[in-house]
Amino acid sequence: xxxxxxxxxxxxxxxxxxxxxxxxxxxxxxxxxxxxxxxxxxxxxxxxxxxxxxxxxxxxxxxxxxxxxxxxxxxxxxxxxxxxxxxxxxxxxxxxxxxxxxxxxxxxxxxxxxxxxxxxxxxxxxxxxxxxxxxxxxxxxxxxxxxxxxxxxxxxxxxxxxxxxxxxxxxxxxxxxxxxxxxxxxxxxxxxxxxxxxxxxxxxxxxxxxxxxxxxxxxxxxxxxxxxxxxxxxxxxxxxxxxxxxxxxxxxxxxxxxxxxxxxxxxxxxxxxxxxxxxxxxxxxxxxxxxxxxxxxxxxxxxxxxxxxxxxxxxxxxxxxxxxxxxxxxxxxxxxxxxxxxxxxxxxxxxxxxxxxxxxxxxxxxxxxxxxxxx
Amino acid sequence: xxxxxxxxxxxxxxxxxxxxxxxxxxxxxxxxxxxxxxxxxxxxxxxxxxxxxxxxxxxxxxxxxxxxxxxxxxxxxxxxxxxxxxxxxxxxxxxxxxxxxxxxxxxxxxxxxxxxxxxxxxxxxxxxxxxxxxxxxxxxxxxxxxxxxxxxxxxxxxxxxxxxxxxxxxxxxxxxxxxxxxxxxxxxxxxxxxxxxxxxxxxxxxxxxxxxxxxxxxxxxxxxxxxxxxxxxxxxxxxxxxxxxxxxxxxxxxxxxxxxxxxxxxxxxxxxxxxxxxxxxxxxxxxxxxxxxxxxxxxxxxxxxxxxxxxxxxxxxxxxxxxxxxxxxxxxxxxxxxxxxxxxxxxxxxxxxxxxxxxxxxxxxxxxxxxxxxxxxxxxxxxxxxxxxxxxxxxxxxxxxxxxxxxxxxxxxxxxxxxxxxxxxxxxxxxxxxxxxxxxxxxxxxxxxxxxxxxxxxxxxxxxxxxxxxxxxxxxxxxxxxxxxxxxxxxxxxxxxxxxxxxxxxxxxxxxxxxxxxxxxxxxxxxxxxxxxxxxxxxxxxxxxxxxxxxxxxxxxxxxxxxxxx
Numbered sequence: 019x020x021x022x023x024x025x026x027x028x029x030x031x032x033x034x035x036x037x038x039x040x041x042x043x044x045x046x047x048x049x050x051x052x053x054x055x056x057x058x059x060x061x062x063x064x065x066x067x068x069x070x071x072x073x074x075x076x077x078x079x080x081x082x083x084x085x086x087x088x089x090x091x092x093x094x095x096x097x098x099x100x101x102x103x104x105x106x107x108x109x110x111x112x113x114x115x116x117x118x119x120x121x122x123x124x125x126x127x128x129x130x131x132x133x134x135x136x137x138x139x140x141x142x143x144x145x146x147x148x149x150x151x152x153x154x155x156x157x158x159x160x161x162x163x164x165x166x167x168x169x170x171x172x173x174x175x176x177x178x179x180x181x182x183x184x185x186x187x188x189x190x191x192x193x194x195x196x197x198x199x200x201x202x203x204x205x206x207x208x209x210x211x212x213x214x215x216x217x218x219x220x221x222x223x224x225x226x227x228x229x230x231x232x233x234x235x236x237x238x239x240x241x242x243x244x245x246x247x248x249x250x251x252x253x254x255x256x257x258x259x260x261x262x263x264x265x266x267x268x269x270x271x272x273x274x275x276x277x278x279x280x281x282x283x284x285x286x287x288x289x290x291x292x293x294x295x296x297x298x299x300x301x302x303x304x305x306x307x308x309x310x311x312x313x314x315x316x317x318x319x320x321x322x323x324x325x326x327x328x329x330x331x332x333x334x335x336x337x338x339x340x341x342x343x344x345x346x347x348x349x350x351x352x353x354x355x356x357x358x359x360x361x362x363x364x365x366x367x368x369x370x371x372x373x374x375x376x377x378x379x380x381x382x383x384x385x386x387x388x389x390x391x392x393x
Numbered sequence: 394x395x396x397x398x399x400x401x402x403x404x405x406x407x408x409x410x411x412x413x414x415x416x417x418x419x420x421x422x423x424x425x426x427x428x429x430x431x432x433x434x435x436x437x438x439x440x441x442x443x444x445x446x447x448x449x450x451x452x453x454x455x456x457x458x459x460x461x462x463x464x465x466x467x468x469x470x471x472x473x474x475x476x477x478x479x480x481x482x483x484x485x486x487x488x489x490x491x492x493x494x495x496x497x498x499x500x501x502x503x504x505x506x507x508x509x510x511x512x513x514x515x516x517x518x519x520x521x522x523x524x525x526x527x528x529x530x531x532x533x534x535x536x537x538x539x540x541x542x543x544x545x546x547x548x549x550x551x552x553x554x555x556x557x558x559x560x561x562x563x564x565x566x567x568x569x570x571x572x573x574x575x576x577x578x579x580x581x582x583x584x585x586x587x588x589x590x591x592x593x594x595x596x597x598x599x600x601x602x603x604x605x606x607x608x609x610x611x612x613x614x615x616x617x618x619x620x621x622x623x624x625x626x627x628x629x630x631x632x633x634x635x636x637x638x639x640x641x642x643x644x645x646x647x648x649x650x651x652x653x654x655x656x657x658x659x660x661x662x663x664x665x666x667x668x669x670x671x672x673x674x675x676x677x678x679x680x681x682x683x684x685x686x687x688x689x690x691x692x693x694x695x696x697x698x699x700x701x702x703x704x705x706x707x708x709x710x711x712x713x714x715x716x717x718x719x720x721x722x723x724x725x726x727x728x729x730x731x732x733x734x735x736x737x738x739x740x741x742x743x744x745x746x747x748x749x750x751x752x753x754x755x756x757x758x759x760x761x762x763x764x765x766x767x768x769x770x771x772x773x774x775x776x777x778x779x780x781x782x783x784x785x786x787x788x789x790x791x792x793x794x795x796x797x798x799x800x801x802x803x804x805x806x807x808x809x810x811x812x813x814x815x816x817x818x819x820x821x822x823x824x825x826x827x828x829x830x831x832x833x834x835x836x837x838x839x840x841x842x843x844x845x846x847x848x849x850x851x852x853x854x855x856x857x858x859x860x861x862x863x864x865x866x867x868x869x870x871x872x873x874x875x876x877x878x879x880x881x882x883x884x885x886x887x888x889x890x891x892x893x894x895x896x897x898x899x900x901x902x903x904x905x906x907x908x909x910x911x912x913x914x915x916x917x918x919x920x921x922x923x924x925x926x927x928x929x930x931x932x933x934x935x936x937x938x939x940x941x942x943x944x945x946x947x948x949x950x951x952x953x954x955x956x957x958x959x
Contacts, residue, residue, distance in 0.1 A: 045545075045546060045549045046546055046549075046550075047542075047546065090408075091429075092429060092431050093454070093940065094406070094451050094452065094453050094454035094455075094940045094941075095406045095407070095453070095454040095455050095940065096451070096453075096454020096455075096457065096605045096606055097454065098454070099454050099455060099457070099604075099605040100454075100605055102498075102587070102590070102591070103590075103591050103594060103604060103605070104591075108588070111587075115557060118555055118557050119557050119558050120555065120557060120558075120560065122558055123401055123403045123404075124403070124404065124405070124406065124503075125404065125502065125558050126403050126404070126558040126559075126560075126562075127403075127404075127506045127511075127558060127559045127560075127561075127562030127563075128403065128560060128561040128562045128563075129399055129401065129402060129403045129404070129562075129563075129929055130398070130399040130400060130401070130402075130403075130925075131398075132561045132562070132563075132924075133401060133403050133561065134401075135561060136560055136561050160741060161745070161746075162746070163741045163743070163745075163746065164429065164430045164431070164739075164741075164759075165408065165428065165429045165430070166408070166428040166429070166746050167400070167401050167408060167428065168400045168401060169400065169746055169747050169748040169749060170746050170747045171746045171747075174746065174747070197451075198431070198433060198436065198448065198451045199431040199432065199433070199436075201436045201448075202436065203435065203436070204436075205431070205432030205435050205436070205739070206430065206431060206432055208431070226451065226606060227454060227605055227606060281847075281849050281852075282611060282613075282614065282616060282618075282846065282847035282849060282852070283614070283618055283619075283844065283845060283846045283847045283849075287618045287626075288618040288619070288620035288623050288625065288626045288844070289620070289623050289625055289626075290623065290624065290625025290626075312598055312602065312603035312604070313591075313594060313595050313597070313598035313603055313604055314591070314592075314595060314598075316595050316598035316599060316603075317598045317599060317602045317603065318602055318603060319602040319603070319608040319609075320602075321602065321625075322598075322599075322600070322601055322602035322608070322609055322616070322617055323602075323609065323616045323617045323618050323625075323626070324601075324602060324608045324609050324611075324616040324617075327447065327608065335436070335448070339440060339441065339444055340440070340441035340443070340444055341441070341443070341444045341447055342441070342443055342444075343441075
């Protein structure tokens with residue numbers, strides 16, 4: 019079927035806004051004050067001193083409307099939903115909008131071949147300059163027939179779109195490392211973007227789903243410093259994944275004092291004591307949940323009484339489950355039984371021993387399936 | 394004759410493809426195929442049943458609570474666990490808010506663009522929009538100034554740059570009938586709804602840490618503690634905040650969503666005669682009242698559009714067929730398996746990508762075909778309301794009567810694309826009006842000193858029987874959702890979900906009977922085969938959600954290698 023393009027409502031590609039971002043935002047109902055607040059929040063998210071806020075304002079004012087395309091492969095759409103609930107609502111969304119989201123299955127008005135035409139156009143005309151966002155894993159088994167869009171495999175599309183992008187942001191644990199489809203026995207041979215398209219420049223923003231603030235902050239970082247943020251050995255920006263949950267946890271004093279929840283709804287639970295014995299994976303998880311929180315900074319799992327599931331760690335579906343089993347061998351504890359006797363001295367040792375990522379698999383009995391191996 | 398392919402069907406969750414034959418300006422046959430598959434049920438085997446909710450929640454990031462609750466109920470059913478009243482009430486609030494938020498997002502962000510031409514809003518007279526809006530409701534933002542401002546923003550967006558997510562849609566389509574003033578009103582509310590949904594969903598964060606994917610469910614209850622004297626628990630502060638958000642929830646539904654729905658529907662009444670589908674309706678019922686033990690919405694089945702009789706639901710009569718799905722059954726095709734005994738072995742026999750067409754004579758989807766006594770069943774808000782209506786449920790009778798009267802149509806108008814879209818709004822309205830009552834019940838319990846949120850007697854798998862089997866039902870925003878589990882030795886032996894979109898998106902079955910999407914498309918007029926807007930209207934009226942519709946169940950006894958922490 020012939021592609022229908024160039025309808026009267028579709029403007030020419032490559033047009034750039036002449037106005038500054040702040041002017042545009044004002045036109046869309048965002049006040050200067052709200053914009054400044056957003057920039058200060060971004061400065062905090064990026065772990066920059068507050069003095070950087072005005073520089074973020076200037077950086078955003080220089081935006082030349084790069085294009086962003088959002089691809090969904092083996093996903094649950096949780097990351098798209100997270101974006102729609104972004105906790106710096108108006109501005110976060112508009113900053114992404116100002117990037118011009120030209121393709122995003124869940125929200126775009128176009129359908130079928132007309133939708134695909136939008137994506138083809140970006141790939142063809144903006145090679146090397148657009149940003150690709152990928153949600154969901156990519157199946158490799160049986161030539162990738164477990165995920166097709168418009169008659170093409172996810173792998174085929176990813177090679178083309180991510181291969182031609184300036185950079186690819188893998189949002190959520192599925193796009194980063196394969197996520198739940200890659201959990202043992204990984205029926206479809208699912209992998210993350212970097213594993214599927216090794217030539218692509220990929221930044222991983224894991225989490226199940228991702229915290230949309232970290233996506234916004236990555237984009238702002240790029241606009242501010244004209245380069246991608248520094249990452250750890252797992253491809254995650256250090257500003258968001260550089261610290262353990264445990265080290266910023268509001269319940270940490272109770273861990274150090276040896277005050278633990280023993281049963282759901284007991285007095286310790288009601289009074290916010292440590293969830294380690296209920297299976298909390300915070301001691302082995304690197305993420306900024308305790309500081310960034312979710313839904314307009316309302317809460318995060320540990321604050322609401324449930325342990326951390328370790329969802330930003332690669333292959334957490336295999337390495338962090340069963341969810342309610344306490345971590346088998348927290349360094350510094352010796353064996354898990356010693357949690358009952360833990361005190362301040364032991365906790366100090368814990369912090370030191372946790373300086374290395376990827377220690378997790380060493381403590382566990384190995385998984386036979388290929389997909390479940392860490393690192 | 395032309396064969397139309399729409400792939401991807403956008404503004405849904407997941408990957409859906411529709412192929413349709415058009416003759417003389419009408420669809421004469423249609424095929425619904427899903428093109429993505431992950432295999433989560435296979436991944437569940439051998440794991441801790443108490444973890445199942447966390448895995449199944451990832452069936453879908455849109456329906457972020459519904460698989461949690463169905464899974465939790467399945468395990469509780471298998472182990473014969475009764476949860477404390479507070480847990481039921483907290484679950485009702487979470488599920489109710491999910492229902493309301495989901496329906497509003499569907500109407501404005503996933504479905505409205507099939508009826509509303511945003512580009513036409515540019516030509517509207519803002520004063521006309523204000524008077525139209527004022528004639529419909531008392532919403533405070535119904536002013537000329539406000540609508541003018543929205544129109545200015547829209548003009549700036551269109552004039553200055555690219556259309557981004559609004560590019561290349563079916564704008565200016567001859568089947569678009571709203572006057573510019575109504576289009577402007579709907580566009581303004583599209584933007585308002587985007588803000589509103591972020592605010593009210595904070596209820597999920599307060600009760601369950603975050604949304605999407607709240608992290609608070611437990612087999613036996615909930616993980617959010619209650620204590621009026623603690624900063625770390627559900628206390629008076631948080632209850633008051635939830636109360637305020639529930640008011641905001643209800644206000645928007647009553648004063649914006651329902652008036653918009655009625656206004657839009659009145660311009661598209663011909664759609665009350667299009668898209669009816671299979672005519673059989675299944676609902677599992679929902680919202681347990683811990684005081685009476687009864688469900689607020691009743692469970693039941695309506696067959697052949699006969700509203701004079703409600704049949705009881707017997708879960709044993711459900712079976713799934715794979716005659717047109719990319720799986721193979723041991724012992725050959727032509728038979729169905731009940732979820733407890735089901736088996737699935739993926740076997741792709743479709744065309745090698747890249748392809749132009751699926752082989753619709755044979756197998757063409759990753760979705761199976763669930764059937765109830767070998768019948769195709771439609772599930773969703775329409776089914777939920779028809780069952781409740783036929784059962785004489787007062788709240789439903791009142792709400793349905795209101796809409797039928799407003800549109801000046803009879804109950805037969807409900808069996809249609811328009812009826813499905815209207816039923817979703819009414820489901821949303823009834824639920825939004827019930828929510829404050831559950832909060833009041835919860836506050837009442839807490840006031841009496843009942844702080845229990847979890848029944849912990851059977852938390853330890855050592856207390857479980859060697860073998861157990863259970864099922865969990867939830868009447869989700871998209872319809873009847875069921876999870877089935879078999880447990881052996883404290884581990885998941887078998888797990889299967891039969892989800893709303895599996896019912897609705899199912900391909901043909903062993904008898905060649907079409908699934909509900911397919912059946913609903915037959916007879917639909919198509920004005921321009923190059924811009925099949927009408928297909929989107931009917932498919933979107935079901936609110937497709939495909940990720941969860943595709944799943945793998947492995948036969949008992951296959952290898953289940955699993956990491957075990959010891």
